[in-house]
Amino acid sequence: MAVERVGIGHINDSYRVRTGDGRLFLLQRINTGIFHDPEKLMDNIVRVIDHLAQRCESERDRRVLTLVPTANGHPFFEFESAFWRMYVFIDGTYIHRAVQGPGESRTAGRAFGRFQAMLHDLSPQSLHETIEGFHDTPARFEVFEKAVEVDAFLRVRECETEIQFAMDRATLSSELVKQGLPTRIAHNDAKISNVLLDTDTDEALCVVDLDTVMAGSSLFDFGDMIRTMTTGKDEDEADYASVRIQTELFRALVEGYLSEANAFLTEDERRLLVTSGMVITYEQGLRFLTDYLSGDVYYRQSFPSQNLQRARAQFALLASMELERSKLEQIVRNV
Numbered sequence: 001m002a003v004e005r006v007g008i009g010h011i012n013d014s015y016r017v018r019t020g021d022g023r024l025f026l027l028q029r030i031n032t033g034i035f036h037d038p039e040k041l042m043d044n045i046v047r048v049i050d051h052l053a054q055r056c057e058s059e060r061d062r063r064v065l066t067l068v069p070t071a072n073g074h075p076f077f078e079f080e081s082a083f084w085r086m087y088v089f090i091d092g093t094y095i096h097r098a099v100q101g102p103g104e105s106r107t108a109g110r111a112f113g114r115f116q117a118m119l120h121d122l123s124p125q126s127l128h129e130t131i132e133g134f135h136d137t138p139a140r141f142e143v144f145e146k147a148v149e150v151d152a153f154l155r156v157r158e159c160e161t162e163i164q165f166a167m168d169r170a171t172l173s174s175e176l177v178k179q180g181l182p183t184r185i186a187h188n189d190a191k192i193s194n195v196l197l198d199t200d201t202d203e204a205l206c207v208v209d210l211d212t213v214m215a216g217s218s219l220f221d222f223g224d225m226i227r228t229m230t231t232g233k234d235e236d237e238a239d240y241a242s243v244r245i246q247t248e249l250f251r252a253l254v255e256g257y258l259s260e261a262n263a264f265l266t267e268d269e270r271r272l273l274v275t276s277g278m279v280i281t282y283e284q285g286l287r288f289l290t291d292y293l294s295g296d297v298y299y300r301q302s303f304p305s306q307n308l309q310r311a312r313a314q315f316a317l318l319a320s321m322e323l324e325r326s327k328l329e330q331i332v333r334n335v
């Protein structure tokens with residue numbers, strides 16, 4: 001048996017396991033500092049997988065994740081106060097960390113639209129809230145304000161520009177929550193790297209990372225799609241000043257997403273598509289900056305100040321959306 005650490009995600013630890021007979025698995029240690037109740041988390045995942053599997057017409061093993069239960073049929077395993085779970089590793093697939101062209105944005109947008117559509121008839125109330133207020137942007141803003149006030153690591157001086165940028169846009173935090181949007185099941189982490197693509201055909205096969213699937217808004221997901229599928233850059237692009245929305249990538253994303261989601265979105269949701277990108281990008285920038293100010297306790301980093309770099313890239317993207325807003329609204333109206 002061979003076990004190899006894989007560098008996916010900022011939260012859980014992941015390992016690829018190859019057994020003696022050549023089968024591949026993805027073993028993950030659940031970060032209970034963030035997911036406080038692994039039982040509820042796994043309960044959600046089992047429910048979602050079962051539902052998706054029922055909707056899946058072909059190639060179930062490649063299009064929906066498969067959990068590997070323990071010998072006594074449990075979806076996870078507790079060992080020395082750590083919680084582990086295992087999936088079948090879907091071989092012959094790859095992911096993007098950044099999109100390279102409109103075709104990729106369209107494909108990924110369609111994949112998440114389809115994911116939402118398949119979960120449309122599962123009741124949002126049937127899932128537990130595994131992280132409270134996950135996309136409660138006003139609450140995220142309050143946590144940010146507190147971090148600035150406390151300045152526990154004396155980093156405020158170094159990021160005055162970013163803090164000012166965030167403070168100037170405080171009202172943006174309530175732009176989605178005040179709208180009374182329909183409660184739907186959302187993926188809640190709809191980023192480009194959570195779509196598995198087929199190595200041979202480049203087709204989107206499977207949406208992964210089901211940890212945050214719970215009640216939310218379809219726009220939390222679309223916002224994350226804009227955030228990660230329209231710049232052509234990584235989330236932590238070092239040359240952050242170069243991060244900006246590319247209208248061609250945006251158009252392709254809207255086309256891909258709406259090809260699946262148009263059937264269930266309300267008029268209000270459609271009207272707020274562009275706004276969702278601004279709010280979720282803002283929220284993610286706040287979260288990275290808050291973590292930097294708080295001593296980097298939440299997101300895993302591969303070098304010091306990576307969280308600040310990530311926050312800067314998010315804010316650069318948001319600034320570009322502000323400039324392009326009317327053009328983006330026009331694109332949505334034309335699709």
Ligand code: GN1
Pocket residue numbers: 008009010011012034188189191209212235284
């Ligand atoms: C975290 O662990 P990962 O990479 O799937 C985070 C998301 C963020 C994302 C930013 C539970 O996801 O909310 O959008 O990083 N997940 C959690 O890349 O906080």
Ligand code: MG
Pocket residue numbers: 009189209211212
């Ligand atoms: Mg995630």
